[in-house]
Amino acid sequence: MGFWHNLALGAEVAFTTQNLLYCFLGVTLGNLMGVIPGVGAVAAVSILLPVTYHIPPSAGLIMLAGLYYGAVYGAVTGAILLNIPHTVSAVECLDGYPMARQGRAGVALFMTTIASLCGSIVGIIILALFAPPVAAIALTFESPDYFALVVLGMTGAVALARGSPIRSFIMILTGMLIGLVGMDVTSAQQRFTFGISEFIDGISIGVIAMGLFGVAELIANAGQLRVGAVKAADITWRSMLPTREDIKRSWPAILRGTGLGSFFGVLPGGGSVLASIIAYTTEKQLAAEPDRFGKGAIEGVVAPEAAANAACQTSFVPMLTLGIPTDPITAVMLAALLIKGVSPGPDFINNHPDIFWGLVISFVIGNVLLVIWHIPFIRLWVRLLTVPFDILLPSVLVLICLGVYTIHNSTLDVLLVLIFGCIGYGMRLLRFEPAPLLIGLVLGPLMETYLRRSLIVSHGDVLALAGRPISGTMLLVSALILIWTFRKRAKTKVEQPPQAG
């Protein structure tokens, strides 16, 4: 089974009419929802999650993945033109919006598309080359190793999340608690079900994600004044042409962004948001004149965009080969696959080569489609941005409510999405990030299962958890990461007294 043979198999799967259709649907809807203020990638993936229940797993995965990178592509449009900080594109606002105000929106949109394509292609190559060897190593893992891996994933999420580590720790643990709701698989004891029979199977991740990300985002965005810098008619072919200077500044930034993104995408807790932030800070530190940043420096737009897209692709490596999601979006996708009876893990590529290689090829197709959407058809999306929020909010809310209802045909789920929406809005007000919560929600039950299994095998010996070379190393690394994170925090607090306000 050579590499080329696998790619041919992938092409065979990806080029079927059905999969091409779902790939097209995924990237187009993802792009659409990425552009719309207040939706974003997590909400896009969760809203269309119910649709995947009715289609084969490979088509479902291709569509959800398309939604993910499509939304990452789309979000930057809103960031540049309207200064809307989406979760994935928050840093692109800093220099993209000033570029738009200088009448250079066309250049910014064109160069980010090129940066996205470059980041994605490198990310896809890394996925295709590295996923099979990682899976081969993971085949030797036993319960304690998986336990250690989950611990490593969670500490990674704490260390890399935005904001204070205490807060992200609290969010992860809260997610783990929500993951406990339902019947305990080992003892059949019902936990935290409050006597409600619908809770026995647990609360669906789609409901939680749509509440925390979708509904909360809508509530927070209502009543905010938006002033657009650009009209659709301003984006002409000519305005998209970069100058020689732009190209000279951009290409090294794109390459650096791609490298950083590919690396941070694989890390647990990393994902595209973190990658783009790190790429931006790196560019600012490397720049000869850092003062240009925040005033329309093209490096500050293309590097984060390349990083976000590269990370988006490489985050599939741990998700598919270890069954460990690194960010909320891969967490939702993992849940979707589990529902379809396909469990990602070390055996995944061997057992389902058609799904894996089909997905890899569909990434290539999807990225080409997105370039087509973004260069010849960009004015369509720009026009979409001018849709007022009093039209968007009710329309998106209807989609969320009906989407949630169709998961189990239950109106209780609709009320739950509202409750999680209000919780998510409250979390926003108190500055808690929802992303670690979703990671805890998915990893929590895995952690409990592996812990209990390991302890049964080792006859209750807790030290045996760290006794294997792989698990021991990973637990040690987790401990070091935790110590480093909290010490770094303590230091920066002493050096910089908190600003008032």
Place this chain on the structure above:
Amino acid sequence: MAPDSSAAPSAAQNLIGGLLTVALGVFVLAMAWHYPMGSLLRMGPGFFPCVIAVLIVLLGLALTASALRAQWGPASIRIQWRSVLAVAAGVILFAVSLERAGLVPATLLLVLVSSLAEPGWRPRRAAILAVVVTALVYLLFVTVLQIPVAAVSL
């Protein structure tokens, strides 16, 4: 990095967040106390939740303590009551009416009520939007996806 999330959380945000976290931990601990704990060899269903709840209480206390030590700046918590109430009322009405009155009235209600979230409500505009969205939803969910809900049931 986003314009609004660059500053560190204020002392008020830490205090309220910390206290709520402690409350959550205590509540969970009170519930999980009644589940069998088991032993390390055969861990019962109560063991894992209790450990998490204790950790949550400790972290909540740490967050509260950091707020008490910090300097108090002006509180920056502003709740957008208008959008919270409009969205909540819309979704509750939708959930209550969907299976009783049918998809069409439920969607109309949800659009009309939730459009109140944005200040400067224009009734005619909201009514037109409600009709258009309901028509699209009917096409997508009843005609194409065929969800098991009546369009209108009286």
